[in-house]
Amino acid sequence: MNKAELIGYLSEKVGVTKKQAEDMVESFVDVVTSTLKNGGEVNIAGFGAFMAKTRAARMGVNPQKPTEKIQIGAVTVPKFKAGKGLKDALKHTGAAPAAAPTAPAPTM
Secondary structure: OOHHHHHHHHHHHHOOOHHHHHHHHHHHHHHHHHHHHOOOOEEEOOOEEEEEEEEOOEEEEOOOOOOOEEEEOOEEEEEEEEOHHHHHHHHOOOOOOOOOOOOOOOOO
């Protein structure tokens, strides 16, 4: 699903115009982005958490000259950690969960 499809689905589901749905999606993205830029975290109970993590500096290999080592600087990247509700919802889709292994019957 892309952004336009999400906006269309939201407008039908919530009963608002596509413009209002687009404004909601844009506002959500703006809030999450600005919160992460300011070092905060966005938690949505049952869905997940958006956070910013700093990836440490490290040595890498120049792809144009594989024998040459280059220094890759530290960078802040966005992360998403799925919540229990989302994980559980995805576990129950598709094939039926496998039955738990049972202990063998005791032999006499």
